[in-house]
Amino acid sequence: MVNSFYKNRTFCVVNLGCKLNFAEASTVARQLRGMGFVQVGEGEAADAYVVHTCAVTAQAEKKCRQAIRKLAKQRDGAAICVTGCYARLKSAELEQMPEVSLVADKREVAQKIGEHFALPGSARCLLPAAANDGDDFFSAYSSGNRTRSFLKVQDGCDYRCSYCTVPLARGVSRNIAIDKIVAQAREIAAQGVSEIVLTGVNVGDFGKSTGENFLQLAQQLEAVEGISRYRISSMEPNLLTAELVDFVAGSPKFLPHFHIPLQAGANRILGLMRRRYAREQFAEKLLYIREKMPLAFIGVDVIVGFPTETEEEFESARAFLEELQPAYLHIFPYSMRPNTPAALMPQVPEAQISSRAKRLGALCDALHAEFYRKNTGRTSSVLFESARKNGYMLGFSENYVRVALPYNPELANKIALARMLGAGEDGNMRCEVVK
Numbered sequence: 034m035v036n037s038f039y040k041n042r043t044f045c046v047v048n049l050g051c052k053l054n055f056a057e058a059s060t061v062a063r064q065l066r067g068m069g070f071v072q073v074g075e076g077e078a079a080d081a082y083v084v085h086t087c088a089v090t091a092q093a094e095k096k097c098r099q100a101i102r103k104l105a106k107q108r109d110g111a112a113i114c115v116t117g118c119y120a121r122l123k124s125a126e127l128e129q130m131p132e133v134s135l136v137a138d139k140r141e142v143a144q145k146i147g148e149h150f151a152l153p154g155s156a157r158c159l160l161p162a163a164a165n166d167g168d169d170f171f172s173a174y175s176s177g178n179r180t181r182s183f184l185k186v187q188d189g190c191d192y193r194c195s196y197c198t199v200p201l202a203r204g205v206s207r208n209i210a211i212d213k214i215v216a217q218a219r220e221i222a223a224q225g226v227s228e229i230v231l232t233g234v235n236v237g238d239f240g241k242s243t244g245e246n247f248l249q250l251a252q253q254l255e256a257v258e259g260i261s262r263y264r265i266s267s268m269e270p271n272l273l274t275a276e277l278v279d280f281v282a283g284s285p286k287f288l289p290h291f292h293i294p295l296q297a298g299a300n301r302i303l304g305l306m307r308r309r310y311a312r313e314q315f316a317e318k319l320l321y322i323r324e325k326m327p328l329a330f331i332g333v334d335v336i337v338g339f340p341t342e343t344e345e346e347f348e349s350a351r352a353f354l355e356e357l358q359p360a361y362l363h364i365f366p367y368s369m370r371p372n373t374p375a376a377l378m379p380q381v382p383e384a385q386i387s388s389r390a391k392r393l394g395a396l397c398d399a400l401h402a403e404f405y406r407k408n409t410g411r412t413s414s415v416l417f418e419s420a421r422k423n424g425y426m427l428g429f430s431e432n433y434v435r436v437a438l439p440y441n442p443e444l445a446n447k448i449a450l451a452r453m454l455g456a457g458e459d460g461n462m463r464c465e466v467v468k
């Protein structure tokens with residue numbers, strides 16, 4: 034409910050994490066606007082800043098601290114409220130930063146900011162040390178961008194990969210029921226958005242807490258009027274079933290775009306990581322997708338320099354990926370996280386980690402260029418975005434080719450058929466609209 038007390042107060046939300054954080058940060062912003070606060074853009078002075086943090090690597094945490102210090106300089110005396118995974122894992126560390134006004138759970142952050150203004154000097158740290166126990170679910174979707182919305186369908190993870198702190202920060206795997214998610218998709222459609230990206234921590238685990246499954250969710254979302262396209266943000270390989278691949282292959286709305294974490298290309302390392310598949314099973318899944326959808330975009334996450342990874346194991350992983358030919362590699366140099374089993378294993382020297390990341394980066398560039406070459410000359414439906422950059426507008430094809438077209442305001446947030454003409458110097462595919 035709008036409170037006139039907040040009417041002239043401004044706020045800004047700064048998101049430093051993944052698309053799941055983005056959906057949550059956007060939801061916190063809606064809550065604050067609903068209370069009467071006025072949102073300002075990043076870089077503008079505000080009375081309150083919400084910093085939605087990430088803790089996936091040491092570097093991510095460092096960036097959060099830098100952002101907090103920068104915001105404090107932007108507006109002297111502003112309330113800086115920190116939430117998200119870093120806040121959940123290390124609330125005491127953040128609380129000790131003099132720039133931080135309060136540390137709060139994302140479910141309570143809007144309310145606590147309100148209290149901060151109503152009761153100056155109220156508690157600074159509002160986060161209990163324990164991770165979420167599963168009886169909560171912060172429903173979230175991003176809004177404000179009429180091209181696409183990121184819809185959170187699942188949170189937390191029951192896996193225990195030996196390098197990962199996400200389950201400590203986000204708790205056990207859980208979701209809300211399909212009918213509630215379908216209702217949110219209808220809300221998104223009512224805002225004129227035509228594409229939804231389904232996000233979560235372990236999306237394929239959807240349904241564990243409600244006795245449903247991801248395929249059922251996808252089938253029911255497909256029937257939502259007004260939404261023309263769905264993408265699945267990421268899916269663990271062991272949860273990517275043949276039924277789901279078949280469903281996507283036959284769906285008019287679920288797009289041929291997969292993001293699958295491999296993480297390591299050597300079975301010994303996969304075992305140490307406590308991943309739930311061997312590389313042979315990963316290859317089978319990828320080849321099955323390609324059999325059903327030959328030009329599907331397949332992005333693969335890889336961690337390089339996991340403890341004890343030898344040069345031979347890295348090279349064998351590189352050769353494995355070169356043979357599989359995904360369209361893109363998301364490369365993560367291993368980052369030691371406190372309180373994980375991997376932190377106790379013999380570490381690979383930094384210089385070797387960087388060298389491996391660089392070599393895999395070169396392979397990624399070649400794979401991406403080859404994927405764009407294979408798409409040149411094809412026609413695909415493209416959802417164009419509204420921003421104008423250097424005289425161009427950008428969009429994504431069904432299979433996630435980033436296309437650029439001379440700016441045409443009539444196509445903003447619209448889907449049109451376009452022919453791919455070849456990659457431009459900026460790496461984006463040039464295209465012409467055919468319908």
Ligand code: SF4
Pocket residue numbers: 190191192193194197198199200234235269
């Ligand atoms: S599947 Fe593994 S890497 Fe992914 S969030 Fe769960 S524990 Fe972390």
